[in-house]
Amino acid sequence: METHLADSIRDTDRGREAERILRACVHCGFCNATCPTYQVRGDELDGPRGRIYLIKQVLEGAEPSRATQRHLDRCLTCLNCMTTCPSGVDYRHLVDIGRSEVEKRVGRGPLERIERLLLRTVLPYRRRFAVALGLGRWFRPLLPGRLADKIPAVLSQPGTWPPARHDRRMLLPTGCVQGVLTPNVDAAAARLLDGLGITLERVPDGCCGALDHHLGAEETARERARRNIDVWWPRIQSGAEGILITASGCGVHVRDYGHLLRDDPDYGDKAAALMDKIRDPCEVIDAAAVERLGLNAGERAVAFHPPCTLQHGMRLRERTEAALRAAGFRLLPVKDSHLCCGSAGTYALLQPALSTELKYRKLRALEEDKPEVIATANVGCQTHLAPEARVPVVHWVELLDQLSAR
Ligand code: SF4
Ligand code: SF4
Structure with a gap:
């Protein structure tokens, strides 16, 4: 696709990345066929091709509106369109750039800002989340239906963790809310790995940063990535063979730390090297x-x-x-x-x-x-x-x- 990015972004790293991605798109629309939001809404602008076009217009200098923001907000970032695209368009990183440009220029109303701040203040912190969940469940009968329905159930109890007894070791991040909602998952993985002769070692890291990243708080997401790398790096250097991430939503974000920190002189190389160490249970x-x-x-x-x-x-x-x-x-x-x-x-x-x-x-x-x-x-x-x-x-x-x- 031919592009003419605005002077304000053309010669920046983001501008060059966006231009490269946009130029790969031939506007064929194959991706619309597998886009869930396009299937539900039937609106070109709620499909990947339409969103790519909106982002292109914004990066070329058009003024984005609340409507532009809503079409980008409705994207699930499910990346189904990337699997379908025959031209290898990197929609994932393009939509990040598009969202952040629109966010800067359109902003959010006070209610949306509070809602997003609340999510970012509670969800990435395991203890805060556990307290909020406990309070939510306690007061559930008093809450309006729409809010009460959003309080997730705790789906399992913590299981027994096997003793550390193997030379082979893998690390298990523990900063995720998964440990509150489904605490048996990590313990189940540890028991299975124990049967395979691998000790799963819990490490005191924090949230992977996916949530901040998706809510547009880029610098916080990068800071979380750096902190996690500080926890993982010395343990990998001392012989742990990998980092097991049992929630695929976190796994996909952590595998992108290399891209997230690519311009960081202190962490870029470590982030790229660690990417080969991330493992999904499968x-x-x-x-x-x-x-x-x-x-x-x-x-x-x-x-x-x-x-x-x-x-x-x-x-x-x-x-x-x-x-x-x-x-x-x-x-x-x-x-x-x-x-x-x-x-x-x-x-x-x-x-x-x-x-x-x-x-x-x-x-x-x-x-x-x-x-x-x-x-x-x-x-x-x-x-x-x-x-x-x-x-x-x-x-x-x-x-x-x-x-x-x-
Ligand atoms: S993203 Fe890929 S599938 Fe979608 S319109 Fe562009 S080239 Fe076609
Ligand atoms: S990421 Fe998912 S929802 Fe978003 S445009 Fe692609 S297929 Fe549609």
Whole structure:
């Protein structure tokens, strides 16, 4: 696509990056076919091609409006469009640039600013989140329905952590709200890795920064990345073989630290080097590992929901499914499994109507063949789908762990 960026941005790093991405787009529109928000709204400007065009106009000097901002806000950042695009357009980094330009020029009203500040003040801090969740559950009967519905349920209790007894070690970040909502997931991963001869070592890091990044607080996101690198780097240097991230929503963001800190003279190289050390559970507990563990599910019927962050963000398709099949689960076919469930970080809170519509579509598809259980790989999807699902929604490592405990 031909571009003529405005003088104010053309010769900046962001301008050059945006120009490179925009020029790769041939405006074919194939991406619209797999965009969940385009499917629901049927509006070109709520699909990737339209959003790319809006961003191009803004970067070329057009004045963005509240409408421009709303079309970009409605994007789930599910990255389905990147999987579909035949030209390899890096929509992910373009939409970041577009959103930040629009944010600077359009701003937000007071209510939106407070809502976003509250989310950024509570969600990335595990203790604050635990207190807020406890209070929310306590006062739930007094809250208006719309707010009460947003209080997530705690979906598991913390499980036993195996003793550190192996030379092989991997690190487990502990700063995520996952530890509050589904505390058994990390413990289940630790028990499975223990069976594979790997000690999972909990490290005192903080939130990965994905939430700040998606809410436009770029510098806070970078600061969180630097702090986590300070925790991980010496441990990797002393022999830990990788960093296991059990929530794919965090995994996809952490794998982008190299891009986030690419201009940082102190952290850029470390961030890039650490990217090879990030592991999703499906890269460690793969089909071969499951066979070594000798698990047998006896044909239990499972519907698997691959989070967008896993299948589109990290491009780790079919690995989890292969591990579940190796354990003897019968994986049911799920229509449109490439589509987002509507969770998407804080999207469910900020875009409730679209998010709810996508959730019901996803649940209909997942439950069509009557699974005994729904499995997924991200705490956001799990807590989003669980309240209205007819069967339990679990993280897939918990399913495997239940077998190994038999
Ligand atoms: S992003 Fe890719 S699929 Fe979408 S319009 Fe551009 S070139 Fe076509
Ligand atoms: S990231 Fe998802 S919602 Fe956003 S434009 Fe791409 S396909 Fe549509």
